[in-house]
Amino acid sequence: MSEEIEYLGETKPRTLGVLVTLGLLGGPGLAHVYVGKLQRGILVNLLVILVVEVFVIAFSLLKFFPLLPMVVILLGWITILGFNISSAKSDISKDYVLRPFNHPLLYALVALFTFYGPLVATAQFTQTSLLGLTKVDHSAMTPAIIPGDVILFDRTSFQGRAISRGEAVVLEHQEERPNVLRAVAVPKDTVQVDGTNPIVNQTPLVQAELQPSGDDRDLFAMVEENFGSKYVVSVSKRTFLDAWVPPQELKESEYFLLADNRHQVPLQDGEIPPRDSRNFGPISEEEIEGKPMYIAWSIDPETNSVRWHRIGLRLR
Numbered sequence: 001m002s003e004e005i006e007y008l009g010e011t012k013p014r015t016l017g018v019l020v021t022l023g024l025l026g027g028p029g030l031a032h033v034y035v036g037k038l039q040r041g042i043l044v045n046l047l048v049i050l051v052v053e054v055f056v057i058a059f060s061l062l063k064f065f066p067l068l069p070m071v072v073i074l075l076g077w078i079t080i081l082g083f084n085i086s087s088a089k090s091d092i093s094k095d096y097v098l099r100p101f102n103h104p105l106l107y108a109l110v111a112l113f114t115f116y117g118p119l120v121a122t123a124q125f126t127q128t129s130l131l132g133l134t135k136v137d138h139s140a141m142t143p144a145i146i147p148g149d150v151i152l153f154d155r156t157s158f159q160g161r162a163i164s165r166g167e168a169v170v171l172e173h174q175e176e177r178p179n180v181l182r183a184v185a186v187p188k189d190t191v192q193v194d195g196t197n198p199i200v201n202q203t204p205l206v207q208a209e210l211q212p213s214g215d216d217r218d219l220f221a222m223v224e225e226n227f228g229s230k231y232v233v234s235v236s237k238r239t240f241l242d243a244w245v246p247p248q249e250l251k252e253s254e255y256f257l258l259a260d261n262r263h264q265v266p267l268q269d270g271e272i273p274p275r276d277s278r279n280f281g282p283i284s285e286e287e288i289e290g291k292p293m294y295i296a297w298s299i300d301p302e303t304n305s306v307r308w309h310r311i312g313l314r315l316r
Helices: 016-026 029-034 038-062 067-089 104-130
Strands: 131-135 149-154 168-171 180-185 190-194 197-200 206-209 220-226 229-235 244-249 254-258 288-298
Touching (some): 029 067, 029 104, 038 067, 104 131
Antiparallel strands (some): 149 288, 168 180, 168 288, 180 254, 220 229
């Protein structure tokens, strides 16, 4: 009497090459889906997304420079990917019975909804609500920020609090206007400017020399004190700037912004002289996008070489 053979379904061997490719392209969980572990694969992908979101939340709270943690996360990602591919490899079988979800369309859907979709949503939320990057191609904020710097700024810094005198701010992009300037006067202040010298509430802001000015440089660093806030500005001994702003009281939600490069001296060939509130008047709060935090990247515009020593510098 012959034994009855039960038909379990179509078989197709699992191969290491396809497993690795799916793990690389669709998240580490897709390697598990390929060998029949659907629930485990979905869970692994979602856990990876959770780690990314925890990193974003931690950064938004602690304000650390993210380069080193991102390197750690990258190494962790490689480790997780390798571990999961190795784990899924142990389930490879030549007589693998195909499941309903072993189909390219289903693989694409799993990758989309458990990996790429959440990853893109997290990145978009981070870019629009938490953090931003802006490239500086002007000399307005010399010496702290120079042309070629890419600034990482915090969009949440001024939520729930007012901008203080002396804080640098990132502005919405507009042609011929610097995207980073410094607030020297805030709403309800009375401000005037005599050349390069701001006067806030009838008090001239004091500048103290930071470095000897006996040589032939174009710009010299000075420390300016603004009602307890101190920051470095640059002035020129060889340039006269005839800028007179009569006394004016700032309205609610208005800020008077100046370039740290007080004489508005261009440092690059063909650069338009940096402009600030001496040229276009006070700026409304709605035009301010956030607070610069770090130099995320920096390339010398003349040599196209990376300025590694500037990456990670904290701004104030």
